[in-house]
Amino acid sequence: TQLDTLDLVVLVALFVGTVAYFTKGTYWSKPHDPYGGSLAHANGLKAGKSRNFIEKMDESGKNCIVFYGSQTGTAEDYASRLAKEGAARFGLKTMVADLEDYDFENLDQYPEDKIVFFVLATYGEGEPTDNAVEFYEFVSNEDVTFSNGAAAEEKPLSNLNFVAFGLGNNTYEHYNSMVRNLNTFFERLGGNRIGEAGEGDDGAGTMEEDFLAWKEPMWTALAAHMNLEEREAVYEPVFDVVDMPNMDAEEDTVYLGEPNKYHLEGVQKGPHNAHNPYIAPIAESKELFSADDRNCLHMEIDVAGSGISYTTGDHIAIWPTNAGKEVERLLRVLGLEPKRHSVIKVSGLDPTAKVPFPSPTTYDAVVRYHMEICAPVSRQMVSTLAAFSPTDEIKAEMTKMGEDKDYFHAKVADLNVNLAQLLEILSNGAPWDKVPFSLMIEGLHKIQPRYYSISSSSVVQPGKIAITAIVESIERPGAPHIVKGVTTNYLLALKQKQHGDPNPDPHGLKYALTGPRNKYDGVHVPVHVRHSNFKLPSDPKKPIIMVGPGTGVAPFRAFVQERAAQAEKGEEVGRTILFYGCRRRQEDFLYEKEWETHKETLGDKFHCHVAFSREGPNKVYVQHKVQEYADEINTLLEQKAYFYVCGDAASMAREVNALLIKIIAEKRGVSEAKAEEIVKSMRASNQYQEDVW
Ligand code: FAD
Known part of the structure; x- marks a missing residue:
């Protein structure tokens, strides 16, 4: 039979979709929006615009470009601030640019009398931010070539002058690796750095001060290099805000x-991503704690029919509305x-x-x-x-x-x-x-969606995404206001609406819950999914060890749910050990009943070891429980068990890492240095995975 036009269109669309999927991997960072109207493209680059930044700078008479690789908006903010300051204090003709909007093969053509800034955040385990994925692939390529084809030994970037600042978190092993790698890249190819390569540390809570301290000597060096004269900075607006009476x-x-x-x-059209959320119905919501002063929400977000898919271990982004x-x-x-x-x-x-x-x-x-x-x-x-x-x-x-x-x-x-x-x-x-x-x-930063580790299994409920979120409310003695987390209090208000609570917030936060033009009416929230590498082993027979205190248990609820479903279908499932921690059984033990049900299905395969920090005379944390089961953990790791940690990056994840090194050293009779190497190689081979924030 002959294909009619519609069939052809569908087939072509399917083919293009498939190719796009496999070529773009898990990152959907660059939507090509036929409207040119997505958030990122609203007033800037449109599809089909030049990706040549040198040309763009020439057209607009610029001599300084500030690129940013940003995930949560801080790097982007710093980039804007540097651009503004360069213009106001030194008369530089600056522009700010998103790394994903340009190509970099022509870096070797960059004029010597101009300057390029890179403000790069390192994300998670030394990864680039979503908008820097392609740039990072480019600079990591050993055999990188530029437009004039010169080899690395010929130092093709010897005309290029650059400035670099990195945003990182010293609690992660690959601290500030983006800016460090960039530096190595330029060193290898002959680039000339002006000032120090700055490093801001979110882990120590000094990001802003690190940035402020770095930029003064950098400006001095840059002014000397480019012969710039400093003048008194006067504020010049970047945007024209016109009333439309x-x-x-x-x-x-x-x-x-x-x-x-x-x-x-009013069109809900995919792909749904960081520029284009899906307004999802909240199918169910409930309170998980039985404490008066703390809230933890469980929500089931319905994504059926939206084109959004997820796999167990992914993250969902929630787009908040301010109170x-x-x-x-x-x-x-x-x-x-x-x-x-x-x-x-x-x-x-x-x-x-x-x-x-x-x-x-x-x-x-x-x-x-x-x-x-x-x-x-x-x-x-x-x-x-x-x-x-x-x-x-x-x-x-x-x-x-x-x-x-x-x-x-x-x-x-x-x-x-x-x-x-x-x-x-x-x-x-x-x-x-x-x-x-x-x-x-x-x-002020552009508002950022917040991420949540999905706490449901995509095998069990592909169309419904669960989250487990603790509601942030921080009272500080002597402070005039209670800090109310933007997203989690908005979610709490949605939950209260769903349950018909007439008096949502005791502090009068009041949300516009029905959204712009009532488009979120009912109980809806804008979302998109971000794929992660935090994944169960493909073979369900492999043993797994999970460490997830507090809301760090979120993805492990999904893991255990999935293994229980596999066992119910008659598949053989490996040992599944969970280390969980909370304050008190009666107060904040998340999903207690569910663990019991899964225990019935999984029998001996499943163990949930719980540390209560406020029950007995001594504070017991997950680390103590991990130590208590050190023998079994070591044996399972020797059988190639996967080891997972989720939750607090600052202390817990770091301590668990150190503890594991100690356990391996002790149980295998090797030096700590050797044990550290073993743990590193476990990480490199994905046998050790972290989902921490
Ligand atoms: P925000 O408004 O972002 O505030 C967060 C904190 O910033 C406050 O608690 C306070 O300490 C500080 N702060 C904010 N404003 C001020 C101020 N004016 N002065 C001083 N300090 C201030 N969370 C979960 O509960 N469950 C999860 O499963 C989960 N998974 C995550 C997975 C990933 C990959 C990541 C990156 C994070 C995850 N989080 C999770 C954390 C989550 O994304 C949010 O950060 C968290 O819910 C707080 O968001 P919020 O908008 O309510 O608070």
Whole structure:
């Protein structure tokens, strides 16, 4: 039979889809959006635009490009700040650029009188951020070639001058490996670094201060190298924010929080990714703790029919909405409350400036859906805002806070306040109406989706994704406000709506739960899935050992669920050992009943060892339980058991790693150094996997 046109279209689409899937691997970082309207593409590059950054710089008269590799927005923020500062203080013609928007074969053609910055975050186990995957493949290639075909020995990059800063976390083994590898790459090929390669450490909590301390000597070196003269920095807005009095917020071209054009038009169209969420119904939600003062949510998110698929061990990203209370506070303190629903159009004053949200829109929508308004305040932001203080007294105070690190810590950081809370305290509620809105767009991060380790098995429930999330609520003695986690309190409010609780939050957070134009009505939340390498062995007979205290147990609920389902189908399943920890059995023992049910199915194959930290006279943690079962763990590891750790990166995961080295040394009678090597090689071969945050 002949294929008709529709069949052909479907076949071609299937073929293209399959090829795309296998060539792009697990990363869907670059959606080609026919509308050119996704969040990242809203006002910047459109499909089909040149990927030649040198050409782009020439067209727009730039002599400095600041590339960022960013996962949570911090690297992107630092890149913008460097670009602004370079322009304001040294008259550089700067532009900020996303690594995924350009190719790098022409690095060897980069003019000697220009400068290129790289601000690179290292993610997880030394991995590149999603937007830096291709760039990283390029620079990691031993046989990299450039446009003029010169070999590495000929030092093809000897004309290239670069600046580098890395964002990392010293609790991970591959600390700041992105920037370190970049440095090695340039050294090998002859690139000329200006200043030190900076390293910021999130693990020590000093990222911002590391950045501030690094950039001053870097600017001095750069100014000397490029013969730049420093001038007094005056604030120049990056964005043009224009009131549109003739437009009404209800007009259907106005974005009221919709992330892209599909959403504006009410079309749910895949692929769903970091630029394009799926508005998913929450099928079920419940409280897991029985404590009065702490909440932990279990939610089942329905993705059936969305085209979203996941495999056990993946992460789901939840797109939050800011709490009404904080939205109102910021609008009030900026004096924008009266015109919060007026329509504005926002565009870059420079063709290379990307507006981080689609417009026309309203102040309310920008603040509620697109800006990270609750995060800790940066010292540099305080410095920049000083000039727009409502009085000279406040200006002097802001200037001092900006200049004096210790004073800033005592007066701002230690109080756990967000920006609006700080401004409100300083001015006693008087409006800061001289602050340009552009400065808010530049100075506050774009809101980030938060990731959750999926706590259901894709084999058991492919269309429904479970999460296990602890609700963040941090009270600090002496601090004027309770820090309420942005996403988890939003989820808590959704759960309360689902259960008909009439009085959601005792602190009056109040969320716009029905979303822009009621598009989230019912109980819906915007999501996308991020694939991970945290995976069960393909052979279910292989033994597994899992260490996951607190919400670190999330992916292990999925692992055990999957193994129980396999056993029920008559498959042979290997030993499945879980080390779990919580405070008290009666209070926060997650999924206790489920473990019992799985024990009935899996019998001797499954053991759940629980450490209670607040039950007995001594605090017992998972590490103690791991030590207690050291013999069995060592034997299983010798039988090639997989070893998994999930949860707190800062201390638990590190301690478990050290403990495992000790156990192997003891039980196998080898030196600690040898045991460390064994653990390293377990990691390299995926026998040891971590999912930590
Ligand atoms: P946020 O608003 O992001 O705040 C987080 C913290 O930042 C606060 O608790 C506070 O310590 C600090 N903070 C925020 N604002 C301020 C301020 N103004 N001043 C001072 N400090 C402040 N979590 C889970 O519960 N379960 C999981 O399964 C899970 N899996 C994860 C998997 C991955 C790969 C990653 C990266 C993270 C995972 N997380 C998980 C953590 C989760 O992504 C969120 O970070 C967490 O839920 C908090 O989000 P939030 O928006 O509620 O809090």
